[in-house]
Amino acid sequence: MANPTPLTAAELQAHPEFKHVTWDLKPEKKESVAVANGRGGPINIAYEVHGHGDIHLVVSMRYRKWVMGLGAFKSAWQRQTKDFAHTQASKYTSLIFDNRGMGESDKPLARYSTSDMALDAIELLDHLGWTGRRQCHIIGISMGGMISQEIAIRIPSRIASLSLVSTAPRLVNTVGFVENIRNRINLFIPRHIDEQLTRVKYNLFTADWCNAPDEHEYTVKSFPTNGDRMMASEITKRNNTAQFTRRGFLLQIIAAGWHHKSDAQLKQIGDEVGRERIMVVHGTNDNMITFPHGPMLLKGLGGEEGGVTKKFIDGQGHMLPAEMRKEFNGWIEDLVRRGEELNSKS
Template sequence: MAEDVICLLDYLGWTGDRELTIVGISLGGMIAQELAFRIPNRICSLVLAVTTPGGPIWGNFPPLAGLLALTKLVFTPDPVKKVWTVLPMLFPLAWLGERAVTDPHAEFNGNTPDNAKAKTNYDVQAEGFLRRVAITKPQLFLGHISQMAAALTHSVSRARLAHIARTIPKIALVTGDDDHLVRPVGSERIKVAMDAGLKVDDRTRVELLRWEETGHGIHAQREGEFNELVERCMREGRALLDAGWTPTRDA
């Protein structure tokens, strides 16, 4: 899939040095690692969220709650019934029960952006999920299985992660603490491997953030904070380049 991204970038003409900010979430973070290893010279900043470096298949299975939810979803064709499984899989139950601060789907459902109707996060996320399902071609069974197989077989070595750290100006790793699909330790493993390839005073370019009471759907649950993180990484990556930062050689 990383090769597919490179083909698309080439087609679009996005081939210059340090033109890209890559944001990879979950399986997208796994793909982003492969992409960053292949074309580091094109990337200015990299955000890897709720993801893992992978490894042996037996270590790549999600926690039991996530595994049971994914299995149930394979055999649940009704989108409305899927909601009952998807949302608790992605978000903490306590957060789902809270009043939503904003409603990003307000233009479609008659609410207001600041949620004057006092919908819960569950209400807002359920509406968003069902709307996406309504306008998206359903995933085939083979596609579902192939996606899980890709996640289970993902593996990026410590040496390759160290290479990524040495060749990309700014990297942020962000995870929650209540993730049913990818264990937070995955982000910690990436940080350790990347730090191993850098001098001590250079390790601040790779930062690890762990947000409390946050689930796998981190970009939706912490929408404002996540957007601010991406924008900050873009600025810091560009600032490093403007200050003369250059990649270091592999050890």
């Protein structure tokens, strides 16, 4: 059976569901906080808090902090935001935010680094009063996973669990010199929007999932395929030229490209956060941060034999939280539960 023909950019924008690809999830709190005073700031970081767990849940440390990756808005976590902080709003409180350079946050012209972005996030946690021992469950994907490593090495005693998804301790060339150069050049070659969307789609998601019928909740009408929905979201982001800028995107690329955590630093994270509180998730067919980075990260943290949870998924790509929504949520819940149990024993 032939694969369905993907909708063009024009067809996606004419689809009745296009205006609803970003779900209307009402936060408990939505504002910006100025950070980085004395570090090139102030820089305003936009954030939302979802969920309304009572004081006991706050005291018992049911916080989650979702750290998004390169070139993405905080709304890219909308599936998990809904599943944890809306469907289970009395149990979980979730924090999502736009990293500097993207979305509703400021986009200063400066050298960005994952360490500075981590300090931005820590100042945001301080602002919210999320400063208790083993209080925060941190989940980071891609560049967000790099930022999460930087958070972990700075405030390990405040972390109840640490989930590092489709990320790397440092970027190494795993595809050969010529292909590596070609891939970098391709980032900057102008292409028709439909060709751009095809490249984005198959770099982030697996072909089988993209070609499958749209499995998501819808307001008016589902899209023909999962891939069509994902690319409708991509167009929505790109159409918002105030929030998605070429400058901000390139500055974030620099931050991710220069991220570096040595094996000694990874060991420190494992020692101080606690390996039984850490999970490493990676797909073997990840086209953005290739699979060898996953085992590199796992080994540096102390390995599965040291207590780190390993989820290496055969055939999966970069965006596991979207493609494996139910399974991924289950992994997060299991690790959070373990973190809470460890808290009760300490």
